[in-house]
Structure formats: structure tokens, C-alpha cells
Amino acid sequence: MAKVGVLLLNLGGPERIQDVGPFLYNLFSDPEIIRLPNPALQKPLAWLISTLRAGKSQEAYRSIGGGSPLRRITEQQARELQSELRTRGIEATSYVAMRYWHPFTESAVADIKADGVEEVVVLPLYPHFSISTSGSSFRELQRLRQADSGFSRLPIRCIRSYYDDPGYVGAMAGLVAREIQACPEPSKAHVFFSAHGVPKSYVEEAGDPYQKEIEACAQLIMERLSRDLGFANPFTLAYQSRVGPVEWLRPYTDDALQDLGAAGIKDLVVVPISFVSEHIETLEEIDIEYREIATEAGIINFRRVPALDTTPAFINGLADLVQQAMAGPEVNLDQAAELPSKVKLYPQDKWAWGWNNSSEVWNGRLAMVGFSAFLLELLSGKGPLHSLGLL
Numbered sequence: 001m002a003k004v005g006v007l008l009l010n011l012g013g014p015e016r017i018q019d020v021g022p023f024l025y026n027l028f029s030d031p032e033i034i035r036l037p038n039p040a041l042q043k044p045l046a047w048l049i050s051t052l053r054a055g056k057s058q059e060a061y062r063s064i065g066g067g068s069p070l071r072r073i074t075e076q077q078a079r080e081l082q083s084e085l086r087t088r089g090i091e092a093t094s095y096v097a098m099r100y101w102h103p104f105t106e107s108a109v110a111d112i113k114a115d116g117v118e119e120v121v122v123l124p125l126y127p128h129f130s131i132s133t134s135g136s137s138f139r140e141l142q143r144l145r146q147a148d149s150g151f152s153r154l155p156i157r158c159i160r161s162y163y164d165d166p167g168y169v170g171a172m173a174g175l176v177a178r179e180i181q182a183c184p185e186p187s188k189a190h191v192f193f194s195a196h197g198v199p200k201s202y203v204e205e206a207g208d209p210y211q212k213e214i215e216a217c218a219q220l221i222m223e224r225l226s227r228d229l230g231f232a233n234p235f236t237l238a239y240q241s242r243v244g245p246v247e248w249l250r251p252y253t254d255d256a257l258q259d260l261g262a263a264g265i266k267d268l269v270v271v272p273i274s275f276v277s278e279h280i281e282t283l284e285e286i287d288i289e290y291r292e293i294a295t296e297a298g299i300i301n302f303r304r305v306p307a308l309d310t311t312p313a314f315i316n317g318l319a320d321l322v323q324q325a326m327a328g329p330e331v332n333l334d335q336a337a338e339l340p341s342k343v344k345l346y347p348q349d350k351w352a353w354g355w356n357n358s359s360e361v362w363n364g365r366l367a368m369v370g371f372s373a374f375l376l377e378l379l380s381g382k383g384p385l386h387s388l389g390l391l
């Protein structure tokens with residue numbers, strides 16, 4: 001039997017407060033996170049945004065103990081998946097590849113090669129595909145494969161997403177059911193799915209299937225709750241973690257919580273739907289920030305469903321996915337990262353008046369020109385801001 005390497009993809013998180021700045025710089029340097037018409041400006045802009053955001057982010061990481069638990073949990077998931085696969089007679093070894101922090105994708109690939117792995121199964125720890133998450137990690141792996149003939153020779157089977165997989169959906173429904181049952185009047189609890197947001201343009205202009213996969217997933221979890229346990233609770237889906245000034249998927253979680261409070265909802269079961277591990281956006285954003293907003297809006301009982309972490313039903317579901325992938329054809333990284341509709345992100349080259357997509361593109365371009373001039377002035381010490389005594 002071939003030696004199988006299961007490569008788990010995740011985003012990574014700063015383990016100590018001093019990691020926050022460099023972690024954010026890596027994240028904002030990724031064109032799949034911030035898309036610029038001019039790639040030369042990516043790094044300067046990443047530096048600027050990470051510098052501006054670092055204070056707020058550090059404060060959030062401090063409030064959850066000084067760092068992200070993502071590496072510890074992901075490595076635990078990897079160990080438990082490996083042991084489940086071995087129990088099933090599959091000689092697999094699992095590896096963790098983080099996109100923006102340690103252990104980086106390069107080091108996972110180096111370990112795969114050093115261990116003499118003969119075939120690879122790529123499994124994102126993102127159940128729903130997005131350009132900004134699995135898509136970005138697939139592209140990073142593709143770059144490494146193209147630069148390395150040893151790695152590129154290994155057969156590869158990529159799992160693109162599994163938002164509709166019965167194992168994953170069942171594991172989520174099990175966790176949601178426990179929180180509904182813990183409510184004073186279970187049948188009255190309102191189920192509130194809070195998915196990580198993405199900018200609206202990813203979906204509407206670039207063809208990101210993320211929103212469709214999230215909507216279908218929430219529906220499937222509710223159907224499973226109804227089929228297996230007879231629950232017929234009302235539910236809402238909203239999007240959290242907005243960053244920057246552009247429009248993201250709506251409704252926003254904070255607005256939706258206020259609306260539900262105003263509508264008289266008292267018992268809320270909050271389901272963090274895009275995440276399979278506890279991390280800053282569950283522990284800080286939901287448990288602290290959104291809980292406060294909900295309480296102010298009149299919600300009395302705010303119960304947050306825990307993330308899947310190493311829930312046995314989830315680990316079993318992941319093992320099933322790996323087994324299915326191994327039994328199926330090769331699926332390369334290009335196929336895994338492909339978008340259903342290929343739409344250019346910056347199609348509007350013609351000027352058009354008004355607040356429209358074209359004006360947003362031109363605003364972005366003008367901002368880039370202004371930003372470059374500012375950087376040049378900072379470096380050269382000469383320019384209009386110095387003349388005015390502002391620098």
C-alpha cells in the first residue's frame with residue numbers, strides 16, 4: 001500500500017502577541033485577501049494595513065489569553081484523524097499546512113518529501129470553499145508544486161469542500177441539538193448561524209461559490225435537526241468579521257442580532273458555521289462582542305454552539321472524506337481552485353459617473369496613486385506634505 005500523506009490546510013494564527021503584526025502582514029500580502037489592480041503595491045499596502053490594525057487585533061488576542069489556539073487545535077485534529085485512519089488500516093500520516101503562520105505550507109511540503117510520502121490527499125479545514133481561504137491555500141500549494149519536481153510528481157487528490165457531506169452536517173447538527181435542548185423552552189429557541197463574511201464582490205464579480213455553500217449548509221443542518229430529532233426551530237443566517245470599508249455579504253451579524261432582539265427573541269443558539277476550530281472569531285468576536293450586542297438588544301439566553309474541534313463524529317467524517325478521495329480519481333490543485341464562473345474582478349476600464357462598481361475601481365486606483373506618492377514622500381523627505389509642514 002502506498003504511503004499516504006494527508007495535508008490539512010488552515011489559516012494559522014499568531015501564537016504570541018508579538019506575532020500579531022507579522023501574521024497580519026502575511027495575511028494582507030495575499031492577493032486573494034486584498035485584490036489590487038497593481039501587484040507592486042501589495043506589500044506596501046499590506047505593511048500599512050497590518051500596522052494600522054495590529055493594535056486592535058492584539059487587544060482581541062490578549063482577551064483570549066495572548067494568542068490563537070488554532071495551531072494547538074489543528075495539530076490535535078491532525079493526530080486524531082491520523083489515528084482514526086490507521087484504525088481503519090490506512091497507513092496515513094497527517095501534516096498541517098498553515099497559510100499565514102507556523103507551521104507554513106512550505107514546511108509541511110518539506111516534511112512530506114522527507115518522509116517519503118507517495119501520494120497526497122489535500123483536505124482544507126474549511127468546509128465551504130472561498131477564494132480567500134481554501135482557494136488561497138490551493139494556489140499556494142500549486143506554486144510550491146510548480147517549483148519542485150519531486151513534489152509535483154506525487155499523485156494528488158484535493159477535496160474542494162464538504163459543506164454538504166453527511167458526516168460533517170451530522171456532526172454540526174449534533175452540537176446544535178445539545179444547545180437547543182439546554183434552552184429553557186427548546187422549541188422556542190432561535191437558531192442563529194453566524195458565518196465568516198467575505199466582500200460581496202468576491203461572490204458577485206469573481207464568482208466565489210462561498211455564499212451558496214454556506215446557505216445550502218445551514219439548510220442541511222436544519223433539515224438534519226428536523227429529520228433526526230423533530231426540531232422545527234426558526235433560523236437566521238448572517239455574516240460576521242467584516243474588515244475594511246467595502247461592502248461584505250449581508251446581513252451583518254451585529255445588525256441581525258439587533259433585529260432579532262427588537263423582534264422579541266429571548267433564546268438564541270448561535271452557530272459559528274464557517275469554522276471547525278475555536279479561534280479568535282468564536283472566542284472573542286462571538287463570545288464577547290456579539291454577546292454584548294445581543295444582550296443590549298434584549299436577548300436573555302445567548303448560547304454559543306462550540307466549534308467542532310476534535311468531536312469524534314467530525315473526525316470520523318474527515319476520515320470518510322479521505323477514504324473516498326483515495327478511492328476516487330486524482331483531483332489536482334487547479335481543478336480544486338476552479339471557480340464556477342470565471343468573471344474578471346476588474347472589468348470596468350471605462351469611466352462611468354455615479355457610485356457604481358466602476359467608481360469603486362477608480363477610487364481604488366486613485367487611492368493607490370495617492371498612497372504611492374505618500375510612501376515616496378516618506379522615503380525621499382520631499383513633497384507637498386513637507387512643504388505644508390505636515391510631515
Ligand SMILES: C=CC1=C(C)c2cc3[nH]c(cc4nc(cc5[nH]c(cc1n2)c(C)c5CCC(=O)O)C(CCC(=O)O)=C4C)c(C)c3C=C
Nearest residue numbers: 011012013014057068070130132133196198243274279280
Ligand atoms: C480582510 C479580509 C479577510 C477575509 C476575506 C477573510 C476571510 C476568512 N477568514 C476565515 C477564517 C479565519 N480568519 C482568521 C483571521 C483573520 N482574518 C482576517 C481577514 C479576513 N478574513 C484578519 C484580519 C484576521 C486576523 C484577526 C483579526 O485581526 O481580525 C482566522 C485565524 C484566527 C485566529 O485565531 O488567529 C481564521 C481561522 C474564513 C473562514 C474566511 C472566509 C470564508
Ligand SMILES: [Fe+2]
Nearest residue numbers: 011196241281
Ligand atoms: Fe479571516
Ligand SMILES: [Fe+2]
Nearest residue numbers: 196241242281
Ligand atoms: Fe476574520
